[in-house]
Amino acid sequence: MFMNNFIYKGHIVKKYLGQCFLIDNKVIKNIIDIINPLYDDVLIEIGPGFGALTIPVSNFVRKLFVIELDKDLVLYLCNNKLISSNVVIFKQNVMSFNFCYFSLIYNKNIRIFGNLPYNISVSLIIYFIRYINHIKDMYFMMQKEVVDKLISLPGNKNYCRLTVIMQYYYEIFFLFNVYSKSFIPSPRIDSSFVKIIPRSKNIYKVNNIKLFNLIVKSAFMFRRKMLRNSLSNFFTVNDLIKLNINPDLRAENISVYDFCKLSNNL
Template sequence: MINQLHHIYHAKKRFGQHFLHDQYIINAIINAIYPQYWQVMLEIGPGLGALTEKIEPLVNRLTVIEIDRDLTLHLKNNSRLKQKINIFNQDALIFDFSDFSKKQGQLLRIFGNLPYNISTPLIFYIFSHINAIHDMHFMLQEEVANRLLANPGNKNYGRLSVMSQYYCQIFPVISVPANALTPTPKVNSTVVRLTPIRAITQSPNRIHALHRITKAAFNQRRKKISNSLQYLISVDELIKMNISPDLRAENISVLQYCQLADWLTKHC
């Protein structure tokens, strides 16, 4: 049924739609997620239901967020799903994950093939609800996944790397070739697992400062931090923190960014 729909449903560019159809990849993703019957499973962007249909028999209730009205109607009319599926026809960027988790009485297990055009802002948005989340499994453009996973000194290391690694432990799950999707994208994808770090400090002031520091540093990533951060932290203060003023944004660890954010929180 899903393969037939690939031919009659035209993906909408404005939603960045690419539908997964490779059964080996689908099964590998589900095995990695390992859904349990009693858990609250929430899928972002179910599309034509490639993952949805396979996970539905494994759980008591499956919630999906789908912005496309046509796809929402398709899911509502799917006789295999309509007894268990809970559909929100809305933008995931405004969905209140924290409130939904509270109503369900447990943490959320979120998964999905994230639309290419909103994956980064969506990840940042979901971090604002991190206390409501048990884990996440996302299929992303390979470039985005590489940025999530990058270490200091790597060309892919950036603001997304720092903020993601501040909130979560991140692991690569499986590489997804472009031909596993319809329409075929120009790039490969990667599925990653993000597990929230419960011990981190989540004070709004610290997180706001971390956003300010990373934005200032990576907006001028080729400059030394003595220049890119000059309006926030002096060279003398950098030296006191044992952070060389000659370093560039991509050479500073997540822990060092936290040091800088903590200083900024106390002094600004």
């Protein structure tokens, strides 16, 4: 995805960490306007890089918490005079970070934003499900192809297992695309900026989340198969018809609501 040994601001870009740095000031301003950081918000940034978002956002809030795995970038941020004292830097793998801690000590739900490394973006948004009751909203830059899946509707080629699981837990809003020239080094793919809000009152009622996950996984395991075949271990054709679900449809045609209905009737 990147040139070998690409150096930016004296930093050797680490391909294995999926590093690319936002440099487009118009995009940066647009992101900040959308996030609309308020003084008492509990804001956490993932992957601050060189502080393109960190520095301006820190001017709006009492405290800004940032999580960065790369020790070289942590050192850069600590030595950067533009980084104010209200920025608290954690050198840590975000996949082991305890987000609910900040929600509990500040007695309010947290807000999360960042330019997510492409190589962990999907794993990370799934990881956040465990903190769903502690999160107010999230704003992420992600690869466009992933966002296309997150916001897809039944019948679309991008509609997949990830779509169903994420839309069960979250409301997801596409905001705008960001092209590769807005980053350095420039990735070979375009990105999209999204807003993700946990469903405070889930409109989908599931009796057993494990059964729900199993049904969704089974249906999409062979996505070109009709439901009469892909879910034959769980339902007969007559069962599906009684649930008002066409057995000749495929997983990509089934709404989140219908997947919930299927799992609740096992």
